[in-house]
Amino acid sequence: MLEITDLNFSYGDKLIFRNASFYAQRGDRVCILGENGSGKTTFLRILAGILFCEMKMNFFGVYDTNVRSVIQRIGFIPDKPYLYDYLTGKENIELIMNIFGESKVKSKVESLCKEFELHEALDNYVKDYSLGMKHKLYMACILSREVDLLLLDEPLSALDEKAQKIALEKLFDFSKRGGVIIFTTHIESVSNCLATKKYIIHDYQLKLLNNA
Numbered sequence: 001m002l003e004i005t006d007l008n009f010s011y012g013d014k015l016i017f018r019n020a021s022f023y024a025q026r027g028d029r030v031c032i033l034g035e036n037g038s039g040k041t042t043f044l045r046i047l048a049g050i051l052f053c054e055m056k057m058n059f060f061g062v063y064d065t066n067v068r069s070v071i072q073r074i075g076f077i078p079d080k081p082y083l084y085d086y087l088t089g090k091e092n093i094e095l096i097m098n099i100f101g102e103s104k105v106k107s108k109v110e111s112l113c114k115e116f117e118l119h120e121a122l123d124n125y126v127k128d129y130s131l132g133m134k135h136k137l138y139m140a141c142i143l144s145r146e147v148d149l150l151l152l153d154e155p156l157s158a159l160d161e162k163a164q165k166i167a168l169e170k171l172f173d174f175s176k177r178g179g180v181i182i183f184t185t186h187i188e189s190v191s192n193c194l195a196t197k198k199y200i201i202h203d204y205q206l207k208l209l210n211n212a
Ligand SMILES: Nc1ncnc2c1ncn2[C@@H]1O[C@H](COP(=O)(O)OP(=O)(O)OP(=O)(O)O)[C@@H](O)[C@H]1O
Pocket: 011, 014, 016, 034, 035, 036, 037, 038, 039, 040, 041, 042, 043
């Protein structure tokens, strides 16, 4: 299970979370809802270890006050992919896999790129990719990693319909294998189709919605 309690976070004077709690079980796909500016991306960035704050955490049996000790077990797909424009697709894959020490899954990334019909562009510089192509490349890298928790910020919004279907299949497979997915979306059909649970950020708290 993934359990977070006593989460407090502010940007300077701007309070985002006050003693917030969150809970998910293996296989859960959790949609985080909330108004613009309520803190959805902030929550994902805290769990990804990009923003630091102290909290109480049980990460599948590892107890800690932040995610540093389990960062290798977390995959984060931000709303704008972290890629180098002046490296090719293949070089970006190499770099990302080296960062995560997962060069063994490179063939998995390449086969996912093939499914996304991106393989012919892998020798081109990323600066010449469309936004959707960049998302496909980054998603192929992160979905191929072996992690327990996947964080996705607006995961499907830049993908065409065919790529959305492929990505959804991979996400369903991941949760069937016991992984937890936490995602944000403003598209109701995506949250209805993907979420097993919904939380809403309100009053600096994460509140479980009962009718999800
Ligand atoms: N680096 C930062 N420094 C200061 N304030 C920030 C920073 N990043 C975000 N904020 C503020 O924190 C609040 C929460 O931002 P966040 O991006 O988490 O919201 P969100 O719920 O994801 O919004 P949206 O639905 O528009 O994507 C917003 O008011 C935003 O202006």
